[in-house]
Amino acid sequence: MVLRNSRRRCLASAAHPEESDVVIVGGGPAGLALASALGNSAEVSKSLRVVLVEAGDLSKIRDWAPAQNSFSNRVSSITNASRAFLKDIGAWSHVQLDRTAPVEEMQVWDGISDARVAFSAAEMMTPERVALDEMSRLVENLNLQRALLRHISSMPGVSIVDRTKVQSIEKEEREGNGWPLVHLSDGRVLRARLLVGADGFNSPVRSYAGIESYGWAYDTQAIVATMNHHPRTAFEPPNTVAYQRFLPTGPIAFLPLSHTSSSLVWSTKPPLAKALQASDPAVLAGMINAAFRLPEVSMRYLHNRVLEAHAGGSTLLSDELNKEIAWREQSHNVDPRTAYSVTALSRSAPGGIPPAGSDLLPPFVTSIQEGTIASFPLRMSHADAYVGEGRGARTVLVGDAAHTIHPLAGQGLNLGLGDAEALAHCIHTAVRNGGDVGSYTALAPYARDRYFENHKMLSAVDKLHKLYSATAEPVVWARSVGLEVLNELDTIKAALMMSAGSARRTDPASVGWSVAASSLETVARSVNSAKSVGDTIVGLAGATAQGLLKRLSNSSRP
Amino acid sequence: MKPSRLPKPASRAIRYHSAQRHQRLYHASRAAFVSAAASTGSQSSVNPDEIALFSRLSSQWWDERGEFQMLHKMNPVRIQFIREKLLEMRREDGEDAASADDVLKGLNVLDVGCGGGLLCESLARLGANTLGVDASASNIGIASTHASSDPSLNYSLSVKSTSPAPTSRGKGALTYEHTSAEDVLATRGPRQFDVVCSMEVLEHVDNPRTFLRNCADLVKPGGHLFLSTISRTPLAYLLTIFAAEHLLRLVTPGTHTYAKYVRPEELTQFFGDYRSAPESRPWISRLYGGVPTRTEAETRGIIYVPWKGEWTLVPRGAVGARWGEGCNYLFWVRRPLE
Ligand SMILES: Cc1cc2nc3c(=O)[nH]c(=O)nc-3n(C[C@H](O)[C@H](O)[C@H](O)COP(=O)(O)OP(=O)(O)OC[C@H]3O[C@@H](n4cnc5c(N)ncnc54)[C@H](O)[C@@H]3O)c2cc1C
Numbered sequence: 006m007v008l009r010n011s012r013r014r015c016l017a018s019a020a021h022p023e024e025s026d027v028v029i030v031g032g033g034p035a036g037l038a039l040a041s042a043l044g045n046s047a048e049v050s051k052s053l054r055v056v057l058v059e060a061g062d063l064s065k066i067r068d069w070a071p072a073q074n075s076f077s078n079r080v081s082s083i084t085n086a087s088r089a090f091l092k093d094i095g096a097w098s099h100v101q102l103d104r105t106a107p108v109e110e111m112q113v114w115d116g117i118s119d120a121r122v123a124f125s126a127a128e129m130m131t132p133e134r135v136a137l138d139e140m141s142r143l144v145e146n147l148n149l150q151r152a153l154l155r156h157i158s159s160m161p162g163v164s165i166v167d168r169t170k171v172q173s174i175e176k177e178e179r180e181g182n183g184w185p186l187v188h189l190s191d192g193r194v195l196r197a198r199l200l201v202g203a204d205g206f207n208s209p210v211r212s213y214a215g216i217e218s219y220g221w222a223y224d225t226q227a228i229v230a231t232m233n234h235h236p237r238t239a240f241e242p243p244n245t246v247a248y249q250r251f252l253p254t255g256p257i258a259f260l261p262l263s264h265t266s267s268s269l270v271w272s273t274k275p276p277l278a279k280a281l282q283a284s285d286p287a288v289l290a291g292m293i294n295a296a297f298r299l300p301e302v303s304m305r306y307l308h309n310r311v312l313e314a315h316a317g318g319s320t321l322l323s324d325e326l327n328k329e330i331a332w333r334e335q336s337h338n339v340d341p342r343t344a345y346s347v348t349a350l351s352r353s354a355p356g357g358i359p360p361a362g363s364d365l366l367p368p369f370v371t372s373i374q375e376g377t378i379a380s381f382p383l384r385m386s387h388a389d390a391y392v393g394e395g396r397g398a399r400t401v402l403v404g405d406a407a408h409t410i411h412p413l414a415g416q417g418l419n420l421g422l423g424d425a426e427a428l429a430h431c432i433h434t435a436v437r438n439g440g441d442v443g444s445y446t447a448l449a450p451y452a453r454d455r456y457f458e459n460h461k462m463l464s465a466v467d468k469l470h471k472l473y474s475a476t477a478e479p480v481v482w483a484r485s486v487g488l489e490v491l492n493e494l495d496t497i498k499a500a501l502m503m504s505a506g507s508a509r510r511t512d513p514a515s516v517g518w519s520v521a522a523s524s525l526e527t528v529a530r531s532v533n534s535a536k537s538v539g540d541t542i543v544g545l546a547g548a549t550a551q552g553l554l555k556r557l558s559n560s561s562r563p
Numbered sequence: 564m565k566p567s568r569l570p571k572p573a574s575r576a577i578r579y580h581s582a583q584r585h586q587r588l589y590h591a592s593r594a595a596f597v598s599a600a601a602s603t604g605s606q607s608s609v610n611p612d613e614i615a616l617f618s619r620l621s622s623q624w625w626d627e628r629g630e631f632q633m634l635h636k637m638n639p640v641r642i643q644f645i646r647e648k649l650l651e652m653r654r655e656d657g658e659d660a661a662s663a664d665d666v667l668k669g670l671n672v673l674d675v676g677c678g679g680g681l682l683c684e685s686l687a688r689l690g691a692n693t694l695g696v697d698a699s700a701s702n703i704g705i706a707s708t709h710a711s712s713d714p715s716l717n718y719s720l721s722v723k724s725t726s727p728a729p730t731s732r733g734k735g736a737l738t739y740e741h742t743s744a745e746d747v748l749a750t751r752g753p754r755q756f757d758v759v760c761s762m763e764v765l766e767h768v769d770n771p772r773t774f775l776r777n778c779a780d781l782v783k784p785g786g787h788l789f790l791s792t793i794s795r796t797p798l799a800y801l802l803t804i805f806a807a808e809h810l811l812r813l814v815t816p817g818t819h820t821y822a823k824y825v826r827p828e829e830l831t832q833f834f835g836d837y838r839s840a841p842e843s844r845p846w847i848s849r850l851y852g853g854v855p856t857r858t859e860a861e862t863r864g865i866i867y868v869p870w871k872g873e874w875t876l877v878p879r880g881a882v883g884a885r886w887g888e889g890c891n892y893l894f895w896v897r898r899p900l901e
Contacts, residue, residue: 024714048664052688052715179712182622198715394628437663438642439685441713445627446635449872 022177022196025056026442027432028187029201030171030210032059034081034146035404035421036203037153038096040163042429045094049429049436050162056195057157058187063167067154069147071104077145078229078377080260080268082108082247082415084141087422091152094429099152100144106261107139109245112365116252116301121365139245141415143260143268166191174200174213176396184443185213185399199443200400201428203421208406211388214397220386220409223470225255226278227383227412228271230286231374232293234367235355236264241363248367249413250297252304255470256413257296259367266374267367269293270412277308278380280315286373287323293370294347295330303333327351383411385467387460391424391452392445399443401451403428408459411470420459427454620701621708624679633867634681634763637891640865640874641762642685644893645789648861649758652787652897655858667691667735670757673781675744676764680706687716687737691758695739696747703741710737744777753780758787765792766823775833779846784839784901790894791865795824798889827862827888831855834896846896860896864888 027043029036040057043049071077083091091097114121126137157163170190177183177196187195202210211218237244244267248259255272262268271293273281281289292311296304310329314321331348334341341349344363351369387408393400404421428451434440435447442448627635646666653661668690674683677695679702687693697703710718717734740747744761759782761774768774782788808816831853834846847855855861864877877888 026715051664179618182625182709182712184712196714198713435639438639438646439667439688440639440642441684441688444635446638453871 022186022194024054024198025195026053026198027055027201028185028195028197028199029055029057029203030187030208031203031205031404031406032057032061032063032150032165032167033203033205033404033421034149034153034418035406035425036201037150037157038091038094038422038425039201039203039403039429040165041096041153041156041160042090042094042425043432044157044160044163045096046429046433049433050160052436053162053432053442055163057163057165058169058171058189058195059165059167060170061167063154063165066147066150067158069151071147074263074266075374076104076231076262076266076268076377077147078231078268078379079146080143080229080262081146081149081418082141082260083144083149083422084419085137085139087419088142090422090426091149094156096153096156099155101148101152104148104262105142105144106263107245108141108143108247108261109139110242111140111247111249113249114251116250116304143247143262145262146418166193169193171204171209174209182398197399197443198441199432199448202400202402202406203404203425205405206384206386206409208402210400211402211406214393214400214402215395216388216390216393216397216400216402218386218388220384222382222384223411224274225272225383225411225470226275226380228269228273228278228281228289228378228380230269230289230379231262231377232259232267232269232290232370233265233372233374234267234370235350237368238356238359241359244368246367248297252296252301254308257293258413258415259293259297260415271296272383272411272413275382276312276315280311280320282378282380283315284311284320285323286375286378288321288326289378290370290373291323291326291330291347294350295333297366298339298345298347299330299333300337303337306333384409385411385463385470387463391456392448394445398445401428401448407455408463410463411466413469414462414466416462416466420462423458424451424455427451618708621679621705624702624705625709631679634678636867636872637865637874638681638685640876641682641760641789641791641893642689644863644865644876644895645686645758645760646689648789648895649787652858665690667758669735671755672735672758672760673744673747673756675747675759675761675778677706677739678702680709680739682760682762683737683739684710684713684716686760687718687735689735691735693735693737694747694756695737696742696744697739698741698743700741703739706739710739744774744781748777748780751781754783754786756781756786757783758789760789762789762791763793765790765825766819768823771823771825772833775830776837779834779837779839779898782898784898786898788896788898790830791892792894793819793824793891794826794889795821796826796889827892827894828853830894830896831860831862834860839898839901843901844899846898848899858897860894862888862892862894864890864892866890 029040036057036059040055043053043055088097091100108126110123110125112121112123124140126140154165157165166189171187172190173188175186175188177186185197185200187197187200189195200210200213202208202214204210244261244264247261249256252273254274254277257271257273258269260268260270271278271281281292284292288311292307295307299307307326307329310326311321327348334346334348339346340361343361344350344359344366346360347369349360355369388402388406391402391407403424405417407424408420410417410420428448431448431451431454432442434450435442435444440447623629624631646663649666649670650661650663653666666689667686670691672686672691672693674686674693674695677683677697680695683693683695683706695703695706697706707718710716715734716737718737742750747755759778761778765771765774778788778790808818831847831850835848835850835855836845837847838845847859849856849859863879865874866877867874874891876893
């Protein structure tokens with residue numbers, strides 16, 4: 006980082022550096038989880054002074070007190086392994102549980118062929134062959150961050166410096182083994198034995214360390230929002246099912262939060278995201294209902310209508326959209342007695358005997374919670390290394406500073422928590438052995454534990470995204486008959502199960518691979534393929550998925 | 564400054580050098596060390612060139628990705644062995660509540676052949692009052708320079724006193740001295756240290772029996788002696804001389820002399836005969852199948868696991884544990900109470 010303000014430089018270099026053992030830059034989920042894990046260990050806090058620096062105002066998060074039925078739009082699926090870690094460090098008990106929701110089942114299907122996989126917690130087993138209750142739990146990021154902050158507030162060994170930016174980082178003038186000097190916006194200078202970059206995608210620590218990051222921006226924007234919807238009735242599955250449909254423009258996901266609220270993550274082309282964000286929220290609600298139900302060609306049509314209106318400087322009206330939907334449904338012969346009919350659902354009151362197919366589709370969205378529509382660009386990136394060397398010695402990266410991932414497998418935050426867990430473990434071991442926690446020797450096991458693990462997930466998810474956005478003829482043809490799709494849905498399943506299936510990350514044999522043995526619940530609902538073809542595909546898919554699972558489980562632990 | 568030649572140091576450090584680095588590191592003058600070391604404590608007689616020299620040497624020695632990589636990686640395993648053994652013995656002595664966290668706290672520890680101070684820094688962080696000695700002035704300069712940049716170490720300049728400096732801030736005091744085990748014994752007298760360590764030195768000394776006797780005499784009754792060295796086996800030859808020196812050139816050829824390698828049973832035999840005084844019992848009083856009891860002495864192999872990039876302590880009683888002692892190993896023996 007370069008100092009822009011020369012007066013600041015004078016101030017900063019005049020200040021006497023404060024000695025600190027671990028300086029964490031970034032108070033996002035990864036940085037807070039690391040601070041909390043370090044502070045929770047008596048052995049570590051006895052010997053290390055931990056300082057966390059965050060540019061934003063954390064008191065807003067600490068004092069966050071939302072109304073019962075309103076939910077933040079930044080929600081993450083916390084896997085069982087992540088939850089076990091948060092329990093271990095004593096932070097989970099600070100999470101407000103009644104604002105979280107379990108995911109007991111996932112329904113994932115292809116937008117073109119309708120080929121579908123469903124999988125549930127019941128399929129997953131711990132190594133002791135105990136079935137898991139839930140696959141993951143949806144938690145607002147703020148709920149998690151608030152819990153971590155509350156936990157940290159009771160820790161004497163951790164100090165938090167918020168509303169303070171890291172202005173620049175320089176290497177101490179000392180031959181060879183100079184330590185990083187961290188210049189803060191309040192003029193203080195911290196001399197860091199170990200500098201942790203938990204500072205997000207544009208990580209200043211990563212630039213200081215001279216670590217390159219490779220990757221690419223996807224031509225995709227993710228829209229997030231909190232949706233209000235019909236409650237599930239007694240005859241329907243409870244709102245503990247996560248739904249995701251893969252449209253050629255990107256996947257749309259419906260993630261349960263409460264009886265009547267769920268979270269949306271809709272990855273789509275940036276112009277469409279922009280147009281949808283500019284529309285009346287009722288139009289977004291209508292488009293969401295349609296996106297889970299209408300055939301792909303009609304979705305393409307509706308997308309164009311939204312884009313045209315936006316390009317013409319106006320927006321599509323909610324009524325216009327409803328008419329379009331009704332018309333498309335008629336032309337596709339959508340049976341109004343089924344849950345596939347947006348029009349019928351919009352006219353009926355919730356309750357009574359559910360229409361056919363309601364277990365395959367998310368509840369009907371009635372409105373969008375005010376002020377919750379936002380979007381962010383998606384990219385895949387992975388740092389070339391997690392631990393700095395040479396001039397960048399005494400640095401380490403965690404969370405988004407080390408990697409960013411497409412949200413389709415809900416892994417972004419979990420990877421960051423996994424990093425925090427592994428790094429805290431590594432620091433603990435070094436302290437126990439009287440080691441220097443900033444030394445390469447102390448940090449090497451962290452990189453070894455996490456790099457390949459994260460890389461597997463990043464590549465699997467990247468490959469999936471690529472496949473779904475591919476427009477090359479053979480790929481599209483294969484998808485249209487469900488061929489590739491079944492294989493790929495299995496890959497998604499594997500990717501989701503990869504960490505969802507383990508009860509905790511640290512168990513050596515925990516990667517809940519019992520799923521490989523259980524039958525693949527692959528339902529070939531392909532419109533275009535004959536039954537016999539379908540059977541062959543299921544067989545093929547089974548073979549490849551099992552191969553994949555086997556490879557992954559073998560490579561997961563050395 | 565024209566460096567003059569130093570006597571060849573009996574230090575473990577030397578083995579991890581390439582030829583040209585070796586020249587630079589060990590041919591520094593003794594005079595340079597004295598003033599460089601002095602300058603870390605006081606403002607007077609500061610020679611910037613000499614400080615620069617030791618800073619450079621220190622940064623090479625402490626470059627964990629450089630030539631001393633293996634040594635850096637070995638350190639956690641040594642500490643692990645020391646901690647585990649001390650804890651086991653405290654429990655053996657009836658201190659059931661002894662905690663693994665502070666087994667070293669407050670103990671007086673001597674590290675003979677401390678090199679750049681790798682083991683000493685860890686011991687001091689764990690609360691031991693640590694004295695590191697080395698026959699190489701350069702090494703002491705390297706160790707002092709490095710320790711003085713680390714605020715977690717309660718480091719003070721070497722002063723020839725009769726006991727290690729008093730503790731402050733709960734950390735163990737860390738002191739370095741350019742001297743030998745023999746001199747420590749001569750100036751401080753016997754029975755001074757709760758723990759004496761000497762890692763990767765034995766295979767370099769010319770008279771191992773004298774060396775072992777000096778180390779042993781410095782241990783307090785009921786105290787501990789920890790050694791690490793290389794066994795004299797075909798495997799050890801293959802790995803440490805043939806592969807490391809000649810094939811891969813990881814270590815300067817000529818660093819090791821196969822004939823000087825010591826087998827674990829030779830150490831066992833030495834302490835089976837060794838008595839602190841003519842009338843007292845030998846340090847190892849009985850053997851079962853050639854192996855001493857775990858309360859008197861123990862040998863543990865350490866092996867390098869390339870795919871993890873780490874050294875690991877061969878677990879007790881593991882299949883092939885004896886084989887694991889066939890190359891690098893750690894040895895512990897306890898001085899009987901008197
Ligand atoms: C706009 C947006 C929306 C997202 N929405 C979702 C979602 O809905 N669901 C989902 O699963 N994932 C979402 N993600 C991804 C998810 O938020 C990240 O994976 C997760 O937050 C990573 O956590 P982290 O702690 O590694 O980094 P971050 O949460 O990015 O935290 C980094 C922190 O470092 C601080 N920082 C940076 N530079 C400095 C500096 N110089 N000085 C001081 N502090 C500094 C920042 O203020 C920030 O608080 C979203 C990402 C973005 C950018």
